[in-house]
Amino acid sequence: MSDHDAREAGAASVEARRSVPTAAPKPAEESRQNLMVRYLQAMASHESHADRLPPAPRTMTGPARRDVPPPGTISELQIGHIARRTATGVTPDTPFADVARMLAREQLGAVPVVDASRHVVGVVAESDLLAEAATLATADEHTGTLGKLLGRRQRGLGAGITAAALMTAPALTVHPWTPVVEAARTAARSRIRQVYVTDHKDRLVGVVSRGELLHALVRDDAALRAEIVSHVLREELEVDPRNVGVQVRHGVVTLTGSLAADLVPRLTDAVARIPDVLEVADHLTAV
Numbered sequence: 001m002s003d004h005d006a007r008e009a010g011a012a013s014v015e016a017r018r019s020v021p022t023a024a025p026k027p028a029e030e031s032r033q034n035l036m037v038r039y040l041q042a043m044a045s046h047e048s049h050a051d052r053l054p055p056a057p058r059t060m061t062g063p064a065r066r067d068v069p070p071p072g073t074i075s076e077l078q079i080g081h082i083a084r085r086t087a088t089g090v091t092p093d094t095p096f097a098d099v100a101r102m103l104a105r106e107q108l109g110a111v112p113v114v115d116a117s118r119h120v121v122g123v124v125a126e127s128d129l130l131a132e133a134a135t136l137a138t139a140d141e142h143t144g145t146l147g148k149l150l151g152r153r154q155r156g157l158g159a160g161i162t163a164a165a166l167m168t169a170p171a172l173t174v175h176p177w178t179p180v181v182e183a184a185r186t187a188a189r190s191r192i193r194q195v196y197v198t199d200h201k202d203r204l205v206g207v208v209s210r211g212e213l214l215h216a217l218v219r220d221d222a223a224l225r226a227e228i229v230s231h232v233l234r235e236e237l238e239v240d241p242r243n244v245g246v247q248v249r250h251g252v253v254t255l256t257g258s259l260a261a262d263l264v265p266r267l268t269d270a271v272a273r274i275p276d277v278l279e280v281a282d283h284l285t286a287v
Helices: 003-019 027-052 096-106 126-141 145-154 180-190 210-217 221-236 264-272
Strands: 110-114 120-125 194-198 204-209 244-249 252-259 279-286
Touching: 096 110, 096 126, 110 204, 120 126, 120 194, 180 194, 180 210, 204 210, 221 244, 221 252, 221 264, 252 264, 264 279
Parallel strands: 252 279
Antiparallel strands: 110 120, 194 204, 244 252
16 A cells, blocks of 8 residues: 555544544433423423412521421422522632632632622622633733733732622522522523522522522422322312322323313313423323
């Protein structure tokens, strides 16, 4: 084989390897996509019924409370029921480098800026630090070599720049009694990854992520089945759950068994109205 032929064969081999997928689709991907579909459906349903929902009671559950049982329905779910993490803030005069170290050490995407009373006055995100670092790098490109050496000796990265100059304000916060649906809507509209929780005096007490809001709104199949059995069959229709089989898989509810003819449409309609339900398979026998 000539050198030219060898090079051509080698190039073809490299191209072939590039065209082969390096990893098969993860089994969890389908589940994640299904979860997102159910989340979007839940948000759409809550949005359409928002005007008809009663105002949420101002129960002071608090982010640290683990003994408060979750409510029966999503519309009653409050931030205090799901917030479990405390939040550490920085002061407005915290230097650039210290904010960057904290985000890296704690593996955070953002950090709240709090005043002496722990009121949240702003938020510094990774993107804020990156933008400032890029600005500093650009400025160095226009500085002479001697100026760079002197500058680096006299100051560190971002010296003189504080959290107050970097932060975005005002910060979006919620209370423990804020409905989870409302907090999720706020996070989605503002495109923020974390929502900070403040008490009745607006002092920082915790934080919830978009992921935590998503999982709170989209219940798993076992929780869906429990609501159908408890709230729909027992309470709303006063039907003995032993007469109706309820199976839930990936948000699809399958109903089996025997039921009075006038109750069949009422049951299927009630189940279909639950925000997390994607589909109702009616295999009921009317008697």
